[in-house]
Amino acid sequence: MNKAYLWHPFTQMKDYNNSDPLIIERGEGIKLYDIQGRSYYDGFSSVWLNVHGHNVPELNQAITDQLGRVAHSTLLGMANIPAIELAEKLVEIAPKGLNKVFYSDSGATGVEIAIKMAFQYWHNLGLQGKKTFITMKQAYHGDTIGAVSVGAIPLYHDVFQPMLFPSHVIPYPYAYRHKDGAAGAMEDTLTALRVLLETRSDEIAALIVEPIVQGAGGIIVMPPGCLREMAALCRKHDVLLIADEVATGFGRTGAMFACDLEGVSPDLMVVGKGLTGGYLPVAATLATDEVYGAFYADYGEQKTFFHGHSFTGNPLGCAVALASLKLFKERNMLEGVIAKSSFVEQKLAALKERPHVGEIRQQGLMIGVELVRDKGSREPYDWADRIGVRAAARARELGMLTRPLGHVVVFIPPLASTEDELDSMTDILAASIVDVTEGGSTT
Incomplete structure (x- = not known):
C-alpha cells in the first residue's frame, strides 16, 4: 500500500519503489522501530526536529490534557489559552525586542509570513519602492x-524560476572553498552585502539569513x-533582518537560538521544527514592536496583515x-548540548583523517561530514556516485537512520541523547562512511 498510494517528499519514487522501504511503527527514547520490530537510532532527529526523544511521557500528557479541553480553535479574531501562554514564553526566551508572535504550521509558511510582513511593513510606511530581498x-x-x-539551491529551485520573484544573492562565507580561509570568505560576504546596501538599499526590504549554520546547503558554519x-x-542601511531559525532554533547550536551566539536581535525571526519538541506542526514568526506598529492602525486604513492559516495557533501544538x-529548563538542555557537542567532536576527530572525508562541519549538535573523491585535491564525488545515499543506507544496516x-x-x-547513545551513533556514522568510501576498511 505504501508504494501504491504514497508520494514521498524529496524522494525519487522510482528509486524508492525499487528499494526495501522503511516503515516506522513506533518510537521510544531516541530509537525508532519498524514494522519488523527492528530498532534504529534516530540519527537525524526525524528531519532535524526531535528534541527530547520519542514517546516522552510529559509531552504525551500535555497533548492528552489539552485534548480533553479543546483540540482546535481559530486565532482569527479570537484566542486560546495555550497560544497565549506559548507566545508569552517565546517572547521571554527570544532575542531582545521580538515581542509579537504570529503562528503558522511549518517553517516554510513562517518564512512566507516574514517575507510578506517585511514587504508590507515598508508599504504601510509609504516606502513602496522597498520590495526586493537579499x-x-x-x-x-x-x-x-x-x-x-x-x-x-539550484537543484531544488531552478525548475521553478519562471514562477518566482527575483532576489539578490550574495556569497555565503564558505571557508572550506576559499583560498584565504574563513577570514577571506567572511570579507567577500560582507563586501558583497555592503556594496549592495550602499547602492540599492532604497529598493531592498530585507536580508534573510540562516544564522550561524546554513542547513540544507551542507551544514556550513559561519x-x-x-x-x-x-x-x-x-x-x-535601514534594511530589515529576517533570521530563519527553523533548523537552528531550540538548542540545536548550543544556544536557545543561533542569534544568541552573537548577541543579534533580528527584526523578524522564524521558528519551527524543535518548537514542539518534534511532536506537532507548529511554527511562529516573531516580530519587533516597530514592525508590528506599522500594521496597527484604524480599520479604514487597510493596513491589516491579511494572512492566516486554518490551524494557526493550534491548542494541541501550543x-x-x-x-x-x-x-x-528542568533538564538543563542547553548546558547538556554544549557538553555533548564537545563529546561528539572528540569522537569524530579520527574520522577527519580518513582519505575521503573532506571536512567535518559542526555547530552544537548540527554536524555534516563532507565526502570527497580525493582528499588532496578536494575533488568531489559525481552525483551519480550516490555516495551520501550509500553511506546513509549503510548506517541504516548498522542500526541508525540519517539522510544525506x-x-x-x-x-x-535528538538533544536528549546520552553520551553512551552518542558514542554508539558516532561509531555507526564512522563505520558507514569508511565502509562505503574504503570498501570496508576500518584501519
Missing part, C-alpha cells in the same frame, strides 16, 4: 513560492562575527510546545 548562495528557506524565491557584522550593516520548553545532503552525511541527533 538571500545567500545555497540558502534554503522552505518550499512555498515565496520561500523558494529567497532560496538559492565564521565568528559574520552574523553580527551583517546585522550591523542592515541596521545602518500545549506540547509549552511542555517541551518546560523540559528544556548530496555528498554530505548529516548527523543531527
Whole structure:
C-alpha cells in the first residue's frame, strides 16, 4: 500500500519503489522501530526536529490534557489559552525586542509570513519602492513560492524560476572553498552585502539569513562575527533582518537560538521544527514592536496583515510546545548540548583523517561530514556516485537512520541523547562512511 498510494517528499519514487522501504511503527527514547520490530537510532532527529526523544511521557500528557479541553480553535479574531501562554514564553526566551508572535504550521509558511510582513511593513510606511530581498548562495528557506524565491539551491529551485520573484544573492562565507580561509570568505560576504546596501538599499526590504549554520546547503558554519557584522550593516542601511531559525532554533547550536551566539536581535525571526519538541506542526514568526506598529492602525486604513492559516495557533501544538520548553529548563538542555557537542567532536576527530572525508562541519549538535573523491585535491564525488545515499543506507544496516545532503552525511541527533547513545551513533556514522568510501576498511 505504501508504494501504491504514497508520494514521498524529496524522494525519487522510482528509486524508492525499487528499494526495501522503511516503515516506522513506533518510537521510544531516541530509537525508532519498524514494522519488523527492528530498532534504529534516530540519527537525524526525524528531519532535524526531535528534541527530547520519542514517546516522552510529559509531552504525551500535555497533548492528552489539552485534548480533553479543546483540540482546535481559530486565532482569527479570537484566542486560546495555550497560544497565549506559548507566545508569552517565546517572547521571554527570544532575542531582545521580538515581542509579537504570529503562528503558522511549518517553517516554510513562517518564512512566507516574514517575507510578506517585511514587504508590507515598508508599504504601510509609504516606502513602496522597498520590495526586493537579499538571500545567500545555497540558502534554503522552505518550499512555498515565496520561500523558494529567497532560496538559492539550484537543484531544488531552478525548475521553478519562471514562477518566482527575483532576489539578490550574495556569497555565503564558505571557508572550506576559499583560498584565504574563513577570514577571506567572511570579507567577500560582507563586501558583497555592503556594496549592495550602499547602492540599492532604497529598493531592498530585507536580508534573510540562516544564522550561524546554513542547513540544507551542507551544514556550513559561519565564521565568528559574520552574523553580527551583517546585522550591523542592515541596521545602518535601514534594511530589515529576517533570521530563519527553523533548523537552528531550540538548542540545536548550543544556544536557545543561533542569534544568541552573537548577541543579534533580528527584526523578524522564524521558528519551527524543535518548537514542539518534534511532536506537532507548529511554527511562529516573531516580530519587533516597530514592525508590528506599522500594521496597527484604524480599520479604514487597510493596513491589516491579511494572512492566516486554518490551524494557526493550534491548542494541541501550543500545549506540547509549552511542555517541551518546560523540559528544556528542568533538564538543563542547553548546558547538556554544549557538553555533548564537545563529546561528539572528540569522537569524530579520527574520522577527519580518513582519505575521503573532506571536512567535518559542526555547530552544537548540527554536524555534516563532507565526502570527497580525493582528499588532496578536494575533488568531489559525481552525483551519480550516490555516495551520501550509500553511506546513509549503510548506517541504516548498522542500526541508525540519517539522510544525506548530496555528498554530505548529516548527523543531527535528538538533544536528549546520552553520551553512551552518542558514542554508539558516532561509531555507526564512522563505520558507514569508511565502509562505503574504503570498501570496508576500518584501519
